[in-house]
Amino acid sequence: MKKTIILLLVLTCLIPQNTKAQNDGVAIAAAAGGLLAIGAGIAAVEQMKEQAELTATEWLLTNHPEYNKFSLKTLDFDGKKVKDMSATSVITFKIREFEIKDDEPELGKKVVLFGFTSFGWINEYGIDFNKVKWFMIDSEEWLNMMTSYTKVASAVADEGTIRTSLLNGKVVNRGVKANKGENIDFYKIDGDMYLVTDYSPDMKFIYNERSLGIYLKETMNLIQIGRGDLIKIHEFFFDE
Structure with a gap:
């Protein structure tokens, strides 16, 4: 009888431990699978970013051969997931010309290249x-x-007032916040207006x-640019 009681006590102690070990094993496997999925997602976005930068560079070299010293970088891939990118309606690139002075790059003119996308621009093969x-602008066109x-x-309604506020301030979520000049408040409207x-x-x-909506007349596509991206572009032209 004593042996039976001891055996039952041992089994009682062992079963939760074994169950816990199994549960831990499942949890570790799930975590590992999750990490692999996250890693694959990050790698996919990074691959798309490299592909986008390469194609944008090729477009610039083909359509603007006068650019022979420049840097080019995407503005909107950082922190994005694959599902975010598939819903993206525009890819934005920061381009900066430079000259070599005393063996060092001296930064010059800034331009922004927009790649307006249409439905199905990301598929199982990439972009x-x-x-x-494609549409490229400089700081004056952006203004x-x-x-x-x-x-x-x-x-x-006064364009001079608006330009002064934009040049001496920044675009924020609710309007233009000017360091000099007049703050401008945007209308508060509903999402379906x-x-x-x-x-x-x-x-x-x-x-x-x-958001800023750009309706492209040729393709009849309505492109949405989020307020955060507007702020980044404005800062690139006027604050960096």
């Missing part, structure tokens, strides 16, 4: 650049674009809560 439309956007997004202005023969601008 289909036949579904990307014109943001002036037009701010004009339709706010009650301020749109304010439209005809910017150029190529595009219309649409103000919607927290």
Whole structure:
């Protein structure tokens, strides 16, 4: 009887431990699988980033042969997941010209290259650049674009006031915050409301809560640029 009791006590102690060991093994395997999935996702985004930068560089060399000293970097791949990128409607690249002075690069003109995407631009093979439309701007064109956007997004109609606020401040979530000049508040509208202005023969601008919409007339695509990306582009041109 005593042996039976001892055996039962031993089994009682061992069974939870074995169960715990099995559960721990399952948890470790799941964690390892999760880490592998995360690693694969990061590698996929990094591969897409390299592919995008290579194609953008090829486009620049083909269409702007005057650029012979420059740096090119994506603005919007950092911290993104594959599912985020598949929903992205524009890829943005920062381009900076430079000259070599005393064996050191001296930075010069800044431009931004937009790659406007259309449905299906990311598939199982990577990026289909036949579904990307390219558009390059400098700081003056960006200022014109943001002036037009701010004009339709706010009650301020005077372009001189808007340009002064943009040049001496920054775009924030609710408008333009000026260090010098006038702060400009954007309209508070619902997510299903749109304010439209005809910017150029190529595009219309649409103000919607927290985003800039660019309607491409040729492809009839509506591209959304988040307010965070607007802030990054503005800082690249005027703060860096």
